Amino acid sequence: MAFFSKCAAIAASVGVLALFFSPAVTPVYGQAVPVKVVKQNDSWQLLRGGKPYFIKGAGGSDRLELLKASGGNSIRTWGADNAGKDLDAAQKLGLTVTVGIWLGHPQHGFKYDDPKMVADQLAKARAVVAKNRDHPALLAWGVGNEMEMASGGNDDNMWRAVEEIAKAIKELDPNHPTVTVIAEIGDGGVKAKKVAKLCPSIDILGVNSYGGLASLPTRLRVADWNKPYMVTEFGT
Template sequence: MRHHACHLSGGPLFHDVLAREDWQNQTITHLNRLPAHPTFASWRDLRSARENQFSAHRRLLDGQWQFSYARSPFEVDASWLENDLADSRSTPVPSNWQMEGYDVPVYTNVRYPIDTTPPRVPEENPTGCYSLTFSVEEDWRAEGQTQIIFDGVNSAFHLWCNGEWVGYSQDSRLPAAFNLSTFLKTGENRLCVMVMRWSAGTWLEDQDMWRMSGIFRSVWLLNKPTLHLSDVQLTPQLDALYHDAELEVNATVAAPTPLLEKLTVAVELWNDTQQVARHQQPPGSPVTDERGNYAERTVMRLPVERPALWSAETPNCYRAVVSLWCGDELIEAEAWDIGFRRIEIDNGLLKLNGKPLLIRGVNRHEHHHQRGQVITEEDMVQDILLMKQNNFNAVRCSHYPNAPRWYELCNRYGLYVVDEANIETHGMVPMSRLSDDPSWLAAWSARVTRMVQNNRNHPSIIIWSLGNESGVGGNHEAMYHWLKRNDPSRPVQYEGAVRTARLPIFSARCMPE
């Protein structure tokens, strides 16, 4: 055991963080991770947001990082928080370390790759220690909130910045964001990420695929102003005749309560260069109960006459720009591509915009023969074009949420997407052992709710999936009811529902035919 005490500030000691063994506990899905939210760019002018231009407040940290490999977290020397270890070498991020000469990739279908009892994982737990030195300008450090966002890390990680512990996250397939504001300094900063190959989350990730590890998706810095939009949910709705529409906007503002009355939230809807609708109002939701309302939330509904409808054949996208104002001063703007369409099941028939929908779909893993689970935008476009050229119109994200850019491309190119929670317990005996265990409900909930909170603004997503091959249990039922309450605009499917009458949901093992 080589780790030593390291205490650079007021946070927990390095060995105290490891001694907790958070990765062995299924009830600890994260520590200090920010709530899930859609992709943000924090533009500071409306035109850049509308045209999806480069944002100076969103910075990519991909590139060459330093990397050191250990057989266990407990073999890592705490001095790594201050300086790279002697055996460190440069490695690309994103990457899987098994594709860079460390450890070995494992392929298995049903059988778990580890032989322990849930939620425990082996003490000999391959560990990757990533470090990066990066610079931060004074205006980023002094003003607002600077987040770091990991789009995908397999399977769990602890994060330190300038020697101070920041937080912990598990779930290999959803973004994990942390607030770095109090840890940063002007000039050079040191980031350290300890990635464990196995964690309690591994028991929910028994998909039929190659098992690999590391920071395999992009890493970002995002600078938000002190007063900012912390969440935006966009729900386009069609009327009963599928002619006219309404855009429902639910926005949440991060601001001290006394300042909320000075702020307003605006929504602009654009069809290319033509503004279709605009509305602006102060925060404050409708009265919820006898104790009042949510002062930080606002709900707006914008009528839209005869919008061009979205489908895989005609992927008509509008640009929704949501902005925060203090008087006449723009604080920030966020924007997304949206599409007007209605997906529903009518007497057992899947319909889009009132017409029967024939699904011609594929199951798609994120995999590259040389890079493992690292997928570039060029790879994504190639897959989309190949599917379109062969008359496929749909894709199931098998069996986990994909990289954020994937959904943006599907919106624009036109593909129907089944977005699937990162849950599979195929190797359990019985398969329902964890799905019917309430001690795993927090893990189930995090994987389903965060998927929706991250991805719900994408018109390409027409169905939510509760996961794959994990039996049927109370955790599934709880998540089904949460989904129907929080997003009634989409059907819910689950592969395992074909074997039970307990879940009143759409069931299709692959895709409906």
């Protein structure tokens, strides 16, 4: 993951390979490798085990051997149903994983104004983190993927739920950063602005950008995004 000045990116993961830019639950392992995001002057740096780590990544957990042979070093998943298996497979090949925690999409029936649904989702997220936080292949936690699309990023209840989960993750696991992934940054950067305002426990903004990649650094600067970001999916 490469970090650049202010709004220039954390390195991209997902696509074919990386695109680079300026509850008691028994743990799977007991050997966590600490990962931190640090700011150095006007640049961001990802440190894994105290050393700079630059993601050369892909999306999904299939064909890991091909990823490794192609020079890749990390994957991102969208959900955590197979988190333990994915982490184990990655560890065998010397890869890392941003474990995705799937969050409900309103267009598929999830209601962020329903306290029970939100509480149940939080409980599931906490269980995933408690079980997998000490795995040495863990790189970061992905808090949702494109769940803001139906509202265009304007559902404050959803962002508050994201923050609640991210805050819980940081309490359970201070050793790994949090990422939330959005579908582009919205008109006028509204999505990035909402994350900045309502989700202070999110460390990194993940952006799925199709067709708008070249202008993304500029648009994030205009939106006053002042934390690191990563390009989590891309295409023309």
